[in-house]
Amino acid sequence: MIWQLDLILCLFVLICAIAAINVKDLLAAVIILGAYSFFMCLLWTEMGAVDVAFTEASVGAGVGTVLFIAAVSKTKRRSKD
Amino acid sequence: MLDYIISKYNFWIYVVLMMIGLYAMIGKKNLIKKLIGMNIFQSAMILFYVSIGVKAGATVPILSGHGHGHVHEVIEVAKYLNPLPHVLMLTAIVVSIATTGVALATLILIYRRYNTLEEDEILKIRKDTGV
Numbered sequence: 001m002i003w004q005l006d007l008i009l010c011l012f013v014l015i016c017a018i019a020a021i022n023v024k025d026l027l028a029a030v031i032i033l034g035a036y037s038f039f040m041c042l043l044w045t046e047m048g049a050v051d052v053a054f055t056e057a058s059v060g061a062g063v064g065t066v067l068f069i070a071a072v073s074k075t076k077r078r079s080k081d
Numbered sequence: 082m083l084d085y086i087i088s089k090y091n092f093w094i095y096v097v098l099m100m101i102g103l104y105a106m107i108g109k110k111n112l113i114k115k116l117i118g119m120n121i122f123q124s125a126m127i128l129f130y131v132s133i134g135v136k137a138g139a140t141v142p143i144l145s146g147h148g149h150g151h152v153h154e155v156i157e158v159a160k161y162l163n164p165l166p167h168v169l170m171l172t173a174i175v176v177s178i179a180t181t182g183v184a185l186a187t188l189i190l191i192y193r194r195y196n197t198l199e200e201d202e203i204l205k206i207r208k209d210t211g212v
Contacts, residue, residue: 001135010094017098017121021105026113033117040124048141049131049167052174059178060124067178071185072113075192079111080199 001047009043026079030068037061091132098125112191112198116184123177127170134163142167 016036023029037060044053086093102125105118142164144156188198195203 001137006091010091014094014098014101017101020117020121021101021109021114026111029114029117033120036121037124040128043128044131047131047135048139048162049134049170050141052127052131052167052170055171055174056124059174064120064178064181067182067185068113068116071188074189075113075198079114081110081114 005046006043009039009046012039013043024079024081026072026077027069029079030065030072033068034061034065037064092129095125095129095132098128110200112188112200115200116181116188119184120177120181123173127173127177130166130170130173134166136162 013036016032016039020029020032020036023032037056041053041057041061044050044056099122102118102120102122105121106115109115109118136159139160139162142161144161191203192198195206197203197206
């Protein structure tokens, strides 16, 4: 575990989380949430939890993003906050 | 004190992530934003548990060199990461995607009935019509 890499990935995850809840366009928020999941998966690979990392990459970032996009396309794309 | 805070920086980052998720669940009006906050909260919790299993100077928990003819060799536990939090959090990821799917289906039903996803507008419609 390299602490510089750990710190950079942690900061990326933090930036993605703040951006995902502040963007007004819901589709953009969902895509940023997918990027958040991928950075989380890199963080877990770096920590040595390889099984958790590939489950998150396929289930969290893949299936989760697809479900969110399907729901946003069925409902409204703009949000007020 | 400052030295102690800096040396445990990763735990502080996890707590900040959890609080971002909690704020999105409570403070945001849009229901999909609330769901995004719930996802952030869950994965911050999973990140905390996975980071508990990390040891300094250890490698991934896959045994090498054991099996064919090396049955009596001693396994050094300190050389491998703790795999127990990994396995538990694997279940948590699957549970989180299942709850997200059910919540999104409920959101689509709410949108079909009230034609909006903002919490205050839904409450106003419910108060006006009396249902």
